[in-house]
Amino acid sequence: MPFVWNNRLNTNIRVIDEQHRRIVDYINALEQANLTADRQMIAEAIAGVTDYTQSHFAFEESLLEEAGYRFIKPHKKVHELFIRRIDSYAERHNKGENVGGELYNLLSTWLINHIQHDDADYVASVKDKVEGALIRRQKEGNWFTRFLRGKG
Ligand SMILES: [Fe+2]
Structure with a gap:
């Protein structure tokens, strides 16, 4: 069953x-x-989700x-531990184990939990403190601006 996004x-x-x-x-x-059970495809999918998650965490931090945000330290720690945890799946895959299903379950449950609890906690702080600064920066045209333009 694919993971379906919901508004929560x-x-x-x-x-x-x-x-x-x-x-x-x-x-x-x-x-x-x-579903294909193709080990090469699974390896690529594991690398893809790991790389993207890592760059998302860096951006979010x-x-x-x-x-x-006053809880940035523990939030970073949570990211770091999770990356370490998902990295170990690539190693296990390379040793010949079938870890794709387990990793899928971990990612989908972890993600829901992290977004709804840990990430929800920083929203007010980011909205209060960053949005004003970002609006001022829109004139400067830096990298942040591109992401936030069009925000409603
Ligand atoms: Fe996060």
Whole structure:
């Protein structure tokens, strides 16, 4: 069963929601690869979801830093531990284990939990502190601006 996005997963921070949806796409690509049982495809899907999740976390952390979010340290720690955990799946796959199904379950349950609890906690802080600064920066045209333009 593919992982289906639902509105309770929205943080209403547009750039974050787009990235979370993209992670869901990668999770579903893993599920598709699992169905083929093609080890090469599964390896690629594992690498894809791991790489994208890692870059999303880095982006999110930079946003939290910008916002002066007071629980950034534990939030970063949660990310770090999770990356370590999903990295071990690639190793196990390379040793010949079939880990695709287990990884799919982990990703889909972990993601729902993380978005609804950990990520939901920073939303107010990001909205309060970052949006004003971002609006001011729109004139400067830096990388943040591109992500936030069109935000309603
Ligand atoms: Fe997060």
